Amino acid sequence: MNPAEEIKQLFPGSVVSTGIQTNKPLAIIKKEDLLIIAEKVKEMGFDNLSLITGIDYRDRFEIIYNFFSYAKKQNLVLKVILDHNNPEIDSLESHWKVADWLERETYDLVGIKFRGHPNLKRILLPDGWIGHPLRKDYDMTVDQFVTIGEDGEDIVSTDGSNLLRR
Amino acid sequence: MKTEELLINMGPVHPSTHGVLRFKLIMDGEIIKKCDIVMGYLHRGTEKLGEMKTYLQFVPYTDRLDYISAFPNNYAYVKAVEELAGIEVPLRAEYIRVLTLELNRVVNHLVMLGSLLLDLGASTMIMYGFRERENALQLFEMLCGARMTFNYIRPGGVREDLPEGFMPKLNEFIKDMEYRIDDYEQLISGNEIFMMRMKNIGVLSAKEAISYGMTGPSLRGHGVNYDIRKVEPYSVYPDLDFRACVRNECDSFARYMVRIDEMRESLHILRQVVDSMPEGKPTSQAKYGIAPMTGAPTAVSTYFPRIFTPPPGEVYSRIEAPKGELGFYVVSDGTIKPYRIKIRSPSFCNLTAIPKMVEGLMIPDLIAAFGTIDVVLGDVDR
Amino acid sequence: MDPLTIDTTKIKITKKKPVTALDKLNDTGLISTVLAAREREGLILFSTIDQVFNWARLSSLWPVTSGLACCAIEMMATAMAHHDVARFGMEIFRASPRQADLMFVAGTVTKRMAPRVKQLYEMMAEPKWVISVGSCANTGGPYHDSYSVLKGVDLIIPVDVYIPGCPPRPEAWIYGIIQLREKIKNKGYGAKWGLNK
Numbered sequence: 001m002n003p004a005e006e007i008k009q010l011f012p013g014s015v016v017s018t019g020i021q022t023n024k025p026l027a028i029i030k031k032e033d034l035l036i037i038a039e040k041v042k043e044m045g046f047d048n049l050s051l052i053t054g055i056d057y058r059d060r061f062e063i064i065y066n067f068f069s070y071a072k073k074q075n076l077v078l079k080v081i082l083d084h085n086n087p088e089i090d091s092l093e094s095h096w097k098v099a100d101w102l103e104r105e106t107y108d109l110v111g112i113k114f115r116g117h118p119n120l121k122r123i124l125l126p127d128g129w130i131g132h133p134l135r136k137d138y139d140m141t142v143d144q145f146v147t148i149g150e151d152g153e154d155i156v157s158t159d160g161s162n163l164l165r166r
Numbered sequence: 167m168k169t170e171e172l173l174i175n176m177g178p179v180h181p182s183t184h185g186v187l188r189f190k191l192i193m194d195g196e197i198i199k200k201c202d203i204v205m206g207y208l209h210r211g212t213e214k215l216g217e218m219k220t221y222l223q224f225v226p227y228t229d230r231l232d233y234i235s236a237f238p239n240n241y242a243y244v245k246a247v248e249e250l251a252g253i254e255v256p257l258r259a260e261y262i263r264v265l266t267l268e269l270n271r272v273v274n275h276l277v278m279l280g281s282l283l284l285d286l287g288a289s290t291m292i293m294y295g296f297r298e299r300e301n302a303l304q305l306f307e308m309l310c311g312a313r314m315t316f317n318y319i320r321p322g323g324v325r326e327d328l329p330e331g332f333m334p335k336l337n338e339f340i341k342d343m344e345y346r347i348d349d350y351e352q353l354i355s356g357n358e359i360f361m362m363r364m365k366n367i368g369v370l371s372a373k374e375a376i377s378y379g380m381t382g383p384s385l386r387g388h389g390v391n392y393d394i395r396k397v398e399p400y401s402v403y404p405d406l407d408f409r410a411c412v413r414n415e416c417d418s419f420a421r422y423m424v425r426i427d428e429m430r431e432s433l434h435i436l437r438q439v440v441d442s443m444p445e446g447k448p449t450s451q452a453k454y455g456i457a458p459m460t461g462a463p464t465a466v467s468t469y470f471p472r473i474f475t476p477p478p479g480e481v482y483s484r485i486e487a488p489k490g491e492l493g494f495y496v497v498s499d500g501t502i503k504p505y506r507i508k509i510r511s512p513s514f515c516n517l518t519a520i521p522k523m524v525e526g527l528m529i530p531d532l533i534a535a536f537g538t539i540d541v542v543l544g545d546v547d548r
Numbered sequence: 549m550d551p552l553t554i555d556t557t558k559i560k561i562t563k564k565k566p567v568t569a570l571d572k573l574n575d576t577g578l579i580s581t582v583l584a585a586r587e588r589e590g591l592i593l594f595s596t597i598d599q600v601f602n603w604a605r606l607s608s609l610w611p612v613t614s615g616l617a618c619c620a621i622e623m624m625a626t627a628m629a630h631h632d633v634a635r636f637g638m639e640i641f642r643a644s645p646r647q648a649d650l651m652f653v654a655g656t657v658t659k660r661m662a663p664r665v666k667q668l669y670e671m672m673a674e675p676k677w678v679i680s681v682g683s684c685a686n687t688g689g690p691y692h693d694s695y696s697v698l699k700g701v702d703l704i705i706p707v708d709v710y711i712p713g714c715p716p717r718p719e720a721w722i723y724g725i726i727q728l729r730e731k732i733k734n735k736g737y738g739a740k741w742g743l744n745k
Contacts, residue, residue: 022249022481047376051482053495053508064495066482070376070392077482098379101518109213124206124547125696126660133214133695134506140695148663152175163663164703178664181613181643185620186661207661208617211694218693226690233618277621296628314618314715544617 003027003044003076011037024066024075031080034090042095045069046076049096052103054110056135061087061112082112091117109134128156171199178207182285182533185543189532196528201521208547216507221247221321222472224507229315231511232545235274237266238487240319243507245400246483246494247321251476258446259323260402265336265439266309266318268432272343273302274488275425282422282537283354286363291354298346301339308332322470327448336440340433347429355423364419368523368535371416378522379515382490383428384539387421389414394486408435421538473502489540490516513545598736605649605675606732608637612648614668616655619682622715623654631718636725645671650728653705656684656691657698669705675737679724680707683714690714 004018004025014033019026029037046067053064061082068075080089091114092099103114104123111132114120122129126146131138145160176189183189186207192200212231216224228243229236241263248255280295303313308329310318318325354360370378372388385392393410395403411427413420478500484493490512497506516539524532615623627633627641642648645668657665669678680701683689688699701707708731711724 022479024482048381049379050484050491051493051495051508051510053506055497055506064480066493066495070390070397073397096379097374097377098515098518101514102379105514122206124209126206133211138695140693144659144695146659146663148667154660163666165706178661179614179668186616207658207664208656209658209660209696210656210691211696215691215694230618230690233621292624293629296625297630300625300630313717314621 003041003046003074006044007037007040010040021077024077026077026079028079028081031082031089034080034092037078038092038095041067041076041078045071046074047096049092049098049102052099052106054106054112054134056110058084058136060084061110063089063106063112065092087112088115089113090115093117108132111135126154126156128154130156130158169194176529183536184281184541187541187543187546191529191532198524198527198529198532201524201532203517203520205517205543205546208543210548212548213507213509216504218503220473220502221476221504224504225320226315226317229317230544231509231548232487232489232492232513232542233314234277234542235270235488236314236316237263237270237319238485238492240316241267242483242485242487242492243494243496244319244321245485246481246496247476249483250479250481250496250498251321251474253322253470255323256446256448257402257444258327259448261439261443262324262328262448263319264402264406265436265443266306266316268435268439269302269305269336271432271488272429273299275429278425278537278540279350279354279422282534283360285533285537286360291350294346294350298343301342305332305335305339308335320470321474324448333440336436340436340440343429343433347426347433351426355426361419363530363534364417364422364538365415366417367527367531368418368421368538369416370519370523374522375416375519378519380490380519381515382486382488382512383411383424384421384490384516386410386412387424387538388416394484394491398484400483400485406435406438418535418538475500475502484510487512489513489542489545509548511545511548513541513543517541517546602732602736605737606637606729608639609650609677609728610648611638611641611650611652612645612668612672613641613643614651614653614665616653616657616661617684619654619685619715622718622721623652623681626718626721631722633722633725636722636729638725645669646673648672649676651676651678652681653678653685653701653707654681656689657701657704659696659698662698662704665701666704677708677728677732678705679709679711679728681711681713681716681721681724683712686710686712 002025004027007027008015008018011033014030014037016028016030046069048068048070050066050068055062055064061084063080063082065078066075067078082089089112091103093103093116101123103117104120106112107114107120108122108124109132121127130144142158143160144156144158145163146154146156147163149155172193174191174193176183176191178186178188188204188207190202190204191198212227215227225240225243228239231239276295276299280292283291306316307313309332310316310325370388372390375385375388376390381392389412391410391412396410408431411424411431413424476498478498480495480497482493482495484491491510492512493510495508495510496504499505520536520539523535527535625631645651649672651669651672653665680686684691685701688697691697692699698704709724709728711720713720
């Protein structure tokens with residue numbers, strides 16, 4: 001029995017639907033029950049969290065978690081659908097330590113906030129960057145420049161006159 | 167006596183950080199108490215650029231992710247697109263792909279050994295490593311014209327067939343490499359100073375390593391037998407005979423020895439591929455999706471069409487790159503450009519384990535442990 | 549021969565093949581006149597100070613290691629045994645910019661890294677030169693449309709030689725280095741500010 005069907009049996013209220021995503025079992029769940037389902041998933045033996053992806057469709061956000069189990073050699077995909085105006089979800093950092101940086105990257109580039117994360121700051125872009133680049137409404141015509149401030153940290157501004165020569 | 171904690175910055179411009187990576191170290195005397203990694207100095211926005219280009223136009227960007235071994239990057243992306251679109255690849259193309267992947271694994275481990283030993287202070291190994299690498303790069307140049315950024319593995323097969331004179335030169339390279347690996351082992355592995363600097367440095371238990379998302383040869387040095395070529399085989403790996411190299415002591419020396427073993431296994435695979443290379447066409451000739459652009463020649467085209475539309479859907483596919491598990495998550499919405507491409511890079515996830523690994527060590531030990539994790543900044547920052 | 553009665557139209561000047569080291573030195577054009585004093589055991593050379601300084605500066609340029617991305621790997625390959633760059637005088641790549649006089653900007657310069665590259669340039673001591681390697685450092689390269697890439701390093705520091713390629717082959721690197729040597733030999737260091745040296 002594939003793992004998505006197992007989860008649907010154990011938590012019938014939380015699972016919206018199950019299916020197959022290009023030969024991996026997929027389960028779409030509600031965002032309030034993410035933590036309890038995550039504990040059960042970890043207990044089922046899925047100890048490798050491969051990927052956390054955030055996608056911006058124009059009317060909603062989606063987060064996709066990909067899991068793999070070394071012992072049983074099975075895959076599992078969990079998908080959560082979020083509201084477009086206020087994308088927030090619980091953090092999985094307490095169960096899988098790799099979620100620490102993967103969630104920071106999703107916050108940085110897509111703009112989804114994770115509750116309960118110990119250190120939710122930008123990781124790939126400097127701290128003061130304006131906007132989240134991977135959203136579909138990011139303005140690519142505005143150029144932002146970085147200079148170094150007094151204490152060695154980055155200062156971001158749209159005016160690059162003290163950096164550029166021409 | 168009152169002591170203070172010191173904040174030392176191992177900055178973006180440093181000869182041992184393998185690129186532009188910054189460590190913020192909080193030290194108590196000589197011992198590291200906390201290590202913060204600041205990255206993003208090479209963030210080029212590859213994922214956003216992927217949404218502006220067609221499926222074939224994105225292949226050169228994948229070359230520049232892990233620039234030392236570019237063939238596995240090409241292949242991981244192309245495998246995702248082929249799974250999404252349902253493209254069948256001829257058998258000869260698969261064998262040529264496996265040939266290039268394993269050759270690139272040997273080159274990658276040579277560069278890793280060279281830069282690890284250069285950081286520790288020995289400059290002989292990098293000279294030897296780059297000398298062997300030149301021979302391999304001449305083989306690659308015969309194949310596709312470029313030394314480092316190949317753009318050779320495309321959806322539907324490979325770009326060109328093998329040229330004449332390639333096989334004898336490849337056989338010479340394989341024979342030469344076997345003696346050289348024995349040379350390197352004799353030079354390095356028994357060296358007292360090397361063993362003192364690597365044994366019991368950077369220790370992590372296997373459970374912690376899995377939780378921190380480590381994969382690839384670094385994880386196999388911790389005793390976990392997880393090699394994607396054996397667990398979820400792809401391409402022609404089910405027909406080839408090789409073993410996954412695992413070591414049980416969880417320190418830097420074990421992670422280094424796994425790579426020497428892997429170089430030997432790669433040469434073994436190369437010999438099997440050379441012996442059993444089938445005849446056939448190097449790219450798929452199927453007519454797929456929409457017709458190519460107007461003005462195309464009326465003769466039968468020998469390449470897979472340059473513009474095609476996969477059906478709407480999502481796929482995540484992973485391969486065993488020389489540094490770990492490399493995966494691409496591709497979302498398509500039925501047009502000629504992808505909707506979203508997300509890259510799961512092995513160096514980014516392996517790097518999460520460094521702050522835990524170096525608590526209580528000195529800075530030279532940080533450099534030794536960091537060298538065995540084998541990080542490339544193009545992969546971390548994308 | 550009596551100097552007043554020499555018929556200058558009948559003097560033929562033939563170009564001899566250089567045999568001794570002195571002949572080869574004369575051929576390089578670096579030293580204007582060479583006069584050998586036969587009474588003494590040694591040689592006396594005449595030249596201008598600028599030519600001698602330029603010759604000394606171009607023969608031992610020491611680069612600073614500032615490789616950022618993929619072009620840095622080709623920098624390592626050029627410096628290794630097969631395409632040796634030490635034969636051009638770049639024996640050691642110095643880790644500190646205070647001890648170097650050439651900066652190879654090899655790789656993509658992102659917006660976050662740009663002030664650091666500028667600081668590295670300002671820390672080098674005069675005389676200094678900059679070579680911009682690869683299409684990412686020349687004009688932004690394949691990442692020109694990206695939101696976080698500086699479109700060319702010559703927006704922040706003055707560049708002497710541009711080497712195109714993605715990444716450029718080691719033979720192209722060496723050609724670029726030879727172009728810089730010609731530039732130093734012919735124009736010296738003062739040409740940067742319009743001085744005619």
